[in-house]
Amino acid sequence: MSIIEGYRERRRRSCLVTGILACLALGLAAVMMIYGNTIYSPGEILAVLTGRETGGAVFTIKTLRLPRMLAAILCGFAFGAAGNTFQKLLRNPLASPDIIGVTSGASAAAVFGILVLHLPGNLVSMLAVVSGLAVSLLIYFLSQGEGFSNGRLILTGIGMQAFLRAMISWILLKASEYDVSSALRWLSGSLNNVSIDQIPRLAVVVLLSMAAIAALNRSLETMQLGDDYASVLGVKLNLVRLALILFALLLIAFATSVSGPIASVAFLAGPISSRLSGNGNSNVLASGFTGCVLVLASDLIGQYALPVRYPVGVITGILGAPYLIWLLIRLNRES
Numbered sequence: 001m002s003i004i005e006g007y008r009e010r011r012r013r014s015c016l017v018t019g020i021l022a023c024l025a026l027g028l029a030a031v032m033m034i035y036g037n038t039i040y041s042p043g044e045i046l047a048v049l050t051g052r053e054t055g056g057a058v059f060t061i062k063t064l065r066l067p068r069m070l071a072a073i074l075c076g077f078a079f080g081a082a083g084n085t086f087q088k089l090l091r092n093p094l095a096s097p098d099i100i101g102v103t104s105g106a107s108a109a110a111v112f113g114i115l116v117l118h119l120p121g122n123l124v125s126m127l128a129v130v131s132g133l134a135v136s137l138l139i140y141f142l143s144q145g146e147g148f149s150n151g152r153l154i155l156t157g158i159g160m161q162a163f164l165r166a167m168i169s170w171i172l173l174k175a176s177e178y179d180v181s182s183a184l185r186w187l188s189g190s191l192n193n194v195s196i197d198q199i200p201r202l203a204v205v206v207l208l209s210m211a212a213i214a215a216l217n218r219s220l221e222t223m224q225l226g227d228d229y230a231s232v233l234g235v236k237l238n239l240v241r242l243a244l245i246l247f248a249l250l251l252i253a254f255a256t257s258v259s260g261p262i263a264s265v266a267f268l269a270g271p272i273s274s275r276l277s278g279n280g281n282s283n284v285l286a287s288g289f290t291g292c293v294l295v296l297a298s299d300l301i302g303q304y305a306l307p308v309r310y311p312v313g314v315i316t317g318i319l320g321a322p323y324l325i326w327l328l329i330r331l332n333r334e335s
Helices: 004-036 042-049 055-090 103-114 121-140 150-174 176-186 197-216 217-223 227-232 237-259 265-278 284-305 314-332
Strands: none
Touching: 004 042, 004 055, 004 284, 042 055, 042 284, 055 176, 055 217, 055 237, 055 265, 055 284, 103 121, 103 150, 103 176, 121 150, 121 197, 121 237, 121 284, 150 176, 176 284, 197 237, 197 265, 217 227, 217 237, 227 237, 265 284, 265 314
C-alpha cells in the first residue's frame, strides 16, 4: 500500500468512525428525551417541540428533558474536543484539562461565588468562565521560560490544580453546612439544574470554537511531526499553539460554567477516538462525538440504571479512574 493509499484509508476509517459516533450520540439523545419517570412516544415529543401539544408533557419535555439533553450534547462535545486538542497539541496523553488545572480555576470561582458571595446561577456561570480563562492563561504564561515547553506547562498546571483544589477545600470547610450541598452538586458535574437560557450561549461558543479549531486542524496534524518539522513546513508555531489553546480553553470554560467540571470526559475522549479511528490525524470531531456519547450514556446510567441517582460527573469519574491508573503504569514501563 502506497503512502497516499494509506492516507486515504485512514481518512475513510476516521470518517466512518465519526459518523457512527454521531449516530450513537443522536440515539442516546433520543433515549434521554423518551425515557424517564414517564415514557413519551416520539410522536408526543415531536408534538410538544412543534407547539402542537399543550398538555402536561410540555413542562417535562421542554423544561426538564430538552435542556438536559442539549447540555449533555454540547458539554460532552466541548470537553471531548478540547481534551483531544490539548493532548494532540502537547503530544502527551496526560495533557487533559482535568489534569493540568484548567477546570480547577472555574471550579474555585464558582464555589467562591456560591458560598461566599451568594451569587445567583447566571452570575456564578459568568464568574466561572472569566476565572477559568484567567487561570488558564496564567498557567500558560507561568510555564514560559526560554521558550515553550510541553512538560513545563503540564507541571505548572498540576501545581496550579493542587493549589486551587486546596483553596476549594478551605472554602468548603469555612462555609455554612446548609450552603455546601449546592456547591458540591456543582463540583460533582451535574446536568440537574441546567436551564434552556444557558443553551444558546454555549451553542454559539461551541460552534465558533470548533470552526476555528477545524480551520487550524491541518497545522495541528503537521505539529504531530514535531516542532522542527512543522516550522520547516511553514507552520507559525507560537501563533497556532496560542490560538488552539485559547479556543480549547473557551470550550472548557463555557462547558464547565453550565454543567460543572464533568470528570474524565476530556481525559478519555481523545484516546478512545484515536483507538477507534486510528492515529495519524487529529480526530477532533471524533473526540467531540465521543465526549457526547460518554456524557449522554453516563447521565442515563446515573439517573436510571442504579438504585440511587448520581450526577453524571460521578459516573464519568468512575470510568476515568481505571484508565488513569493503567495509563500511568504503561507510561512508567515505557520510560
